[in-house]
Amino acid sequence: MNARAPFARMNGLGNEIIVADMRSRADRVTADAAIALNADPATKFDQVMAIHDARTPGTDWFVDILNSDGSKAQACGNGMRCVVQALAAETGRKVFTFETVAGILNAEEHADGAISVDMGKPRFGWHEIPLAEEFRDTRAIELQIGPIDAPILHSPSALSMGNPHAVFWVDRDVWSYDLERFGPLLENHPIFPERANITIAQVTGCDQLTIRTWERGAGLTRACGSAACASAVAAARTGRTGRIVSIIAPGGPLKIEWRADDHVVLTGPAEWEFSGSFDPATGAWSRDSEESAA
Secondary structure (H helix, E strand, O other): OOOOEEEEEEEEOOEEEEEEEOOOOOOOOOHHHHHHHHHOOOOOOOEEEEEEEOOOOOOOEEEEEEEOOOOEEOOOHHHHHHHHHHHHHHHOOOEEEEEEOOEEEEEEEOOOOOEEEEOOOOEOOOOOOOOOOOOOOOOOOOOEEOOOOOOOEEOOEEEEOOOEEEEEEOOOOHHHOOHHHHHHHHHOOOOOOOOOEEEEEEEEEOOEEEEEEEEOOOEEEOOOHHHHHHHHHHHHHOOOOOOEEEEEEOOEEEEEEEOOOOOEEEEEOOEEEEEEEEOOOOOOEEEOOOOOOO
């Protein structure tokens, strides 16, 4: 087996993604390799999307997801769009069925280049998210940052999109909150036994939200697909919007539809940057020789 595996550096609205081709291999991308890749400015990323041979009949491939700190992730909507674009360019196909640890995901590349990913059904039970203690209504849980009589952030909506999310609703510009300071505290709050993605969300128009996200295991990100889905679902669930929403993230817009069958569909772009090969055990890598280093 070749020690090195092909990869493509891509992004989904600025959410930096490494798509690693691990097909026909028995090994996995290690946490050490992910940490090493993230330490290099040229390959710094939010998630590694490692494509493996299918494990389940009826699926095309299994996708293993790692965060930049080497931890495992259950879901990454922006990363899945990058996977779809890469595989569509390779195979000429437009429709795919993937397996992840969060379940089966269907995806499609449209004629205009936009890519839709069915992110599955949201889960709202406190034990499904999961939370460390019971909340009968997870549309607003008891959690706050700041003085008890004047909290800066409070009462987030909690849910799972295959990974845990907390969405804090605010009336002011989302950029006026120091998410870089609050994010790590909230991600690792004891109420979240598996940590959580932390989003600040503001209703900024008719069926439009503006969000910023501190991503579990990755930190501040220009876009987080599952957080966009979580924000859209939480907005509809709390009566703030309808079930089709435009999400404005720092990296750009996404369309989210919470369909009548309870599935959440994320639609947006993906962008290829460069390709190379790397050692899945150590993270040592090189750019493809035919490409410019610029």
